[in-house]
Amino acid sequence: MPSLAQTQQLFWTLITAPEGVAAGRNALRPSQRALADTLVREDARLSAVDRLDIYADMYFYRIRDCLKEDFGAVCAVIGEAAFHNLITDYLLVHPSTHFSLRYVGRHLPAFVRRHTVGTQWPYLADLASLEWTILEAFDAPDAEPLAPAALAAVPQERWPDLRFTLTPSLHLLDVGWPVHEIWKQAQAVEKRVEPQPADSCVRVWRQDLRVFHRPIDAVERGALTAIRAGAVFTDVCEGITAAAGETEVAARAAALLHEWLADELLTGFSVSR
Amino acid sequence: MDFPFLGFGVGLRTKHYSEILETHPAVDWFEVISENFMVAGGRPLHILEQVRSRYAIVLHGVSLSIGSADPLNPDYLRQLDALARRFEPAWISDHLCWTGVGGRNAHDLLPLPYTPEVLAHVVERVRRVQDVLGRRILLENVSTYIEYQDSTMPEWEFLSQVAEQADCGILLDINNIFVSAFNHGFSAAEYLHAVPVERVQQFHLAGHSDKGTFLHDTHDHPVSDVVWDLYAQAVRRFGNVSTLIEWDDHIPPFGDVHAEALRAKAIAESVDHAQPRADTAALLDADHSA
Numbered sequence: 001m002p003s004l005a006q007t008q009q010l011f012w013t014l015i016t017a018p019e020g021v022a023a024g025r026n027a028l029r030p031s032q033r034a035l036a037d038t039l040v041r042e043d044a045r046l047s048a049v050d051r052l053d054i055y056a057d058m059y060f061y062r063i064r065d066c067l068k069e070d071f072g073a074v075c076a077v078i079g080e081a082a083f084h085n086l087i088t089d090y091l092l093v094h095p096s097t098h099f100s101l102r103y104v105g106r107h108l109p110a111f112v113r114r115h116t117v118g119t120q121w122p123y124l125a126d127l128a129s130l131e132w133t134i135l136e137a138f139d140a141p142d143a144e145p146l147a148p149a150a151l152a153a154v155p156q157e158r159w160p161d162l163r164f165t166l167t168p169s170l171h172l173l174d175v176g177w178p179v180h181e182i183w184k185q186a187q188a189v190e191k192r193v194e195p196q197p198a199d200s201c202v203r204v205w206r207q208d209l210r211v212f213h214r215p216i217d218a219v220e221r222g223a224l225t226a227i228r229a230g231a232v233f234t235d236v237c238e239g240i241t242a243a244a245g246e247t248e249v250a251a252r253a254a255a256l257l258h259e260w261l262a263d264e265l266l267t268g269f270s271v272s273r
Numbered sequence: 274m275d276f277p278f279l280g281f282g283v284g285l286r287t288k289h290y291s292e293i294l295e296t297h298p299a300v301d302w303f304e305v306i307s308e309n310f311m312v313a314g315g316r317p318l319h320i321l322e323q324v325r326s327r328y329a330i331v332l333h334g335v336s337l338s339i340g341s342a343d344p345l346n347p348d349y350l351r352q353l354d355a356l357a358r359r360f361e362p363a364w365i366s367d368h369l370c371w372t373g374v375g376g377r378n379a380h381d382l383l384p385l386p387y388t389p390e391v392l393a394h395v396v397e398r399v400r401r402v403q404d405v406l407g408r409r410i411l412l413e414n415v416s417t418y419i420e421y422q423d424s425t426m427p428e429w430e431f432l433s434q435v436a437e438q439a440d441c442g443i444l445l446d447i448n449n450i451f452v453s454a455f456n457h458g459f460s461a462a463e464y465l466h467a468v469p470v471e472r473v474q475q476f477h478l479a480g481h482s483d484k485g486t487f488l489h490d491t492h493d494h495p496v497s498d499v500v501w502d503l504y505a506q507a508v509r510r511f512g513n514v515s516t517l518i519e520w521d522d523h524i525p526p527f528g529d530v531h532a533e534a535l536r537a538k539a540i541a542e543s544v545d546h547a548q549p550r551a552d553t554a555a556l557l558d559a560d561h562s563a
Contacts, residue, residue: 001423004391005342008374011383040419043458045486054418054487059379066380095377099336099349100308104380142314168313209316 021052073186123177140169145264160234165268169206276474279515281534289527307334337367340385366411386421387431399439413444416452416490429467436472446477452488479519493522508544
């Protein structure tokens with residue numbers, strides 16, 4: 001009698017065979033094939049293969065349906081049939097290794113980049129990255145937003161040494177295509193405009209339990225990246241100066257702070273000395 | 274066993290969040306899928322906090338993989354324990370099955386060979402899980418579409434033995450018994466009568482689909498009349514057991530699902546119990562007089 005591990009490994013091999021249980025069985029080594037043929041009872045209603053195919057279908061369709069929810073825009077762009085084939089290929093390389101279905105799509109953006117769909121739709125990997133990042137922001141740790149009054153109470157002379165903390169749901173996504181527009185078009189049924197490549201950075205964050213995303217310019221990207229790296233406010237402003245110019249720095253820094261507070265990107269601050 | 278009678282509940286599903294939080298329907302309790310709330314933050318946990326503030330909940334997992342040849346996942350158990358400490362469920366349940374092997378997860382409830390060796394394997398693991406969680410768990414019978422040639426005992430014997438030897442409870446899914454009985458040609462009534470009364474602490478009810486050559490546990494229909502009949506038989510044998518309606522696909526408005534729970538309640542109250550339970554009878558009486 002095979003061990004439990006052998007039985008389960010064989011069961012797994014059969015139900016995850018991309019072309020169905022019969023093909024999976026035929027691809028087995030002879031010794032394994034003999035085990036497969038005595039694995040499951042059959043009756044007049046259903047053969048052993050028919051019965052195992054029920055599990056094979058459930059395996060694939062449950063994960064495909066989950067990924068279709070997580071990557072709805074990708075599916076909308078390439079269509080149901082291409083998405084089905086993409087997920088078939090994906091699961092062969094990246095079967096789920098996490099106990100939660102929540103993480104089954106974590107390798108899909110990188111996989112799309114290498115897959116033929118990534119050649120046919122060159123913006124698809126960036127779009128998949130955006131959708132995955134939205135999911136990451138959706139259930140990122142909670143954090144109380146910084147109250148503007150708390151910041152207003154900081155004496156002016158302490159400002160250069162302020163270090164801000166950013167909300168854990170904030171992600172900065174560097175992309176080569178205007179994925180925020182492609183994502184928006186994919187949500188609607190309207191005719192899509194063929195996008196043109198354009199380097200940009202998309203800011204993804206959660207506010208009031210909802211996930212938002214929008215493109216940001218190089219100045220904001222640089223400032224947020226510096227804050228995340230632990231830069232004090234005076235160094236953040238130097239970065240803004242380098243990107244936007246001496247005359248713009250005060251107005252731009254004030255505008256960014258105002259916006260970040262409104263979007264609840266800031267969750268706290270410390271003063272380094 | 275020390276499980277309270279919660280009444281007649283409904284599985285908490287995303288589609289119903291708004292309605293539940295806005296209208297606070299008079300449902301007895303909610304069962305939540307544990308894994309959906311094993312996240313760092315955001316809306317799911319926010320919703321669960323609010324639901325828990327008004328209702329009793331039970332954590333129902335799908336990833337314990339108690340029958341896998343793989344080692345138990347300590348990270349999963351740690352997160353489950355943390356979730357339980359935070360939300361204080363009435364109990365924790367999962368399935369008598371395996372969900373993956375070799376570090377890979379099928380996200381499906383896969384059937385086990387019913388042999389003495391596998392029984393010993395599962396019993397030892399249930400004990401360890403209960404030690405980690407510091408409480409007894411319930412294990413649910415799953416719908417199955419295959420039987421292993423190597424099995425040497427019927428499912429009801431395997432389930433009963435796991436519960437007795439590991440000292441855990443049973444979540445008896447009435448629909449799953451009906452589905453598996455049809456799929457394998459055994460008697461659902463025989464199944465019911467073989468399971469030890471004192472181990473059964475919860476019932477599940479759900480709809481299935483008739484695929485012609487087999488029944489599929491799809492959870493996308495109302496409970497079928499034949500399953501309601503089987504439920505009445507179960508209540509006669511097991512007494513008033515906390516009962517829950519599962520509906521996972523083509524989910525109707527909350528009121529429709531709740532109506533199924535109320536139908537279960539009406540059946541439970543109309544059945545002449547062969548095995549009244551002191552603990553549950555007292556609660557039912559209190560409920561009636563309210």
